[in-house]
Amino acid sequence: MSKLLVNEKEIVVPGQEIAEGIDFLPGDDVIRDKDKLVSTKLGMVSLNGRLVRVVALNGPYLPKRGDLVIGKVVGVGLGGWRVNIGWPFEANLSVKDASSDFIEKGADLSKYFNYGDYVMVEIINVSSFKLIDLSMKGPGLRKLGSGRILRVPSPKVPRIIGKQGSMIGLIKDYTGCKVSVGQNGFIWLSGDDPKKEVLAIKAIEKIEAESHTSGLTDRMKTYLESEKNGL
Amino acid sequence: MAYDKRLDGRKFDELRPVEAKVGVVPRAVGSAMFKIGKTIAVAAVHGPRELYPAAFQNPTSGVLRCNYNMMAFSGSGDRVRPGPNRRSKEISMVMEKALMPVVDLSAYPGSVVDVFVELIQTDAGTRCAGICAAAMALAHAGIPMKDLVSSVAVGRVGGKIVLDLSKEEEDYEGHATDIATAFSIRTGQVTLLQMDGPLTREELKKALELAKKGCEDIKKIQTAALKIKYGDSK
Known part of the structure; x- marks a missing residue:
């Protein structure tokens, strides 16, 4: 009998057993140890059919072809x-x-x-x-060209970009800054007003800090809406 | 004199109060604080980064490099001379060996992961506190690990097997035996075992069982500290 030992989206630590039995398959940052699936990183459990993977919350960037x-x-x-x-x-x-x-x-x-x-x-x-x-x-x-460079952990890049670029689009719309995000976690941004640049940086830092929570796009929208008046 | 009651009033199988916190050094890739009784260890992880001198690089796997340091003001009054010494070199080495069995750096060949462990305040059990902090800092940094490592000291004081010795117990009149241990609880591996003083075979067995139980409790605290950082209070 195979069963999951944790809930989906639960935070797991390295060495924590995620599932039991051979019906589940180990994905990213998950290893099989005998009949158990074990996390190798601090992250959030994500299920896709039989595939169990851990979405890491931090970690070094691994270069991949095409990035x-x-x-x-x-x-x-x-x-x-x-x-x-x-x-x-x-x-x-x-x-x-x-x-x-x-x-x-x-x-x-x-x-x-x-x-x-x-x-x-x-x-x-x-x-x-x-x-x-x-x-x-x-x-x-x-x-x-001239602009500001920020660095975030590379596992947070998908959240900063958002689904089909929704999150980064939001920041661009509200602050009018030009933003480029690299898969390695380097972010370049440039705007015509330093205040707007600072707001964009604050927004990115907020996404970085709350990347593991759900409903973030909506919260970012409210945040940017309220901060916009200060510009 | 029989040792019926511990000097600080704890039970013989009781840990000192433990506190753990993750993310205490924001500029580091990963960091953690581990406090057990009056001993406080802070660990910060930097890397993976290029290892120099290049002759130390391992082309098949990354290298883990630990650095243990007691701060000048950390002791019981006398100033600790700063800089590396024979003792800190040894402890750095045993910390590396205690963590290496669970850390997997095969994805980062030729590079080094630096773990700096600073002891802000010391009251026995510093290498154990250092290992606990380092394991949490590595997990926080997102370094692939098969398990966390938990570590505690056990020993014999006045003929009694006790868990987590304090400095007063280490200096107890007659023979006090002190054993530093570290466990990977999930795999059951012992990753550190250093004994200072005499002990019989039966006593050692009993002591190691006690140490494992202590490490299980410590692991729960480490796990909770890592999870709470991301708002999971369970």
Whole structure:
């Protein structure tokens, strides 16, 4: 007999038994130990048919192919740039993937992206933990201009974006800021008024703190509505 | 003199009052405070990040690095000389070994997860408090773990097997034996066992059973502290 030992959406801790029996399958952040399913992270239980997974509340970013991330240029070389994407090792953005313009061989690459610049890039290859290739060819991929950079834990990114971008759309509508969110938890935002930027940052921090609660979009709407008058 | 009553009036199998809190260092990836009696440990987790010198990197798995430190004002009056010493080096090492069996860093090869444990106030059982705090901080940081680690000291004072010795009991006249233990309760693994003093085989058996019971209680407190951080009061 298989049965669940916790309720759906319950908070579990590492080592907590979630289900018993072989009918359930371990998903993300869940391992099987004999006939038990055990959580490996602090997170919320989520069920999808027979698949049991834990939605982690915090954790390091794991680079995946196809992720759109924001990174900081930390190295300029002859053949490309080194970019910090919030992973222990720097990722590589090569000249051929950086631009469709013609860049002469041996050109000074710091004219394009210099140390400290932030870029929105796509991960095109993760060949090993130390070799991550980036590309800037694609819609929305660009060098990020002046603005503010925030960092949130990467498991909170889906909540900040919301279903079909509902949450981030809300922030953009109410504050008029331009906001870009990377899968790695880096957020870039820029607005015409510092007060509006501060409100957007406060809103993002609020989502980060309450990401595990339900009905957040509605509450954010009320929050932004009440704060808007102060602008 | 027979040891009929403990110096602080506790039962022989009773822990000192325990308090635990998660998220005490907002700038760290994960952090926790663990207080048992007068001993207070604060742990902060940073990383995974690149490990230097590169020769220490492990290309198949991440490395866990603990650092134990007693603060200068933490002791019973004498100033603790700051900086690493032989004792803190040893405790850092045993803390790593106590946590390593449950921590899975295979997804972060070549990197290091740093755990800094600071003892703000010390009154015996510091390595145990440090391990409890570190386990909670790692869980809070979202590092994959097979279980939490709970840790407590047991020992023999005046011929009686007692749980969670205080400093006065450690210094009790005659022989006081002190055993630091850590358990992964779910898997039943003993991850730390350090004995200081003589003990018979039967007494050791009895002491370890007592320690396991104590760790089960501590694990409940650790679990509750992690859950309450996210508004789950159960």
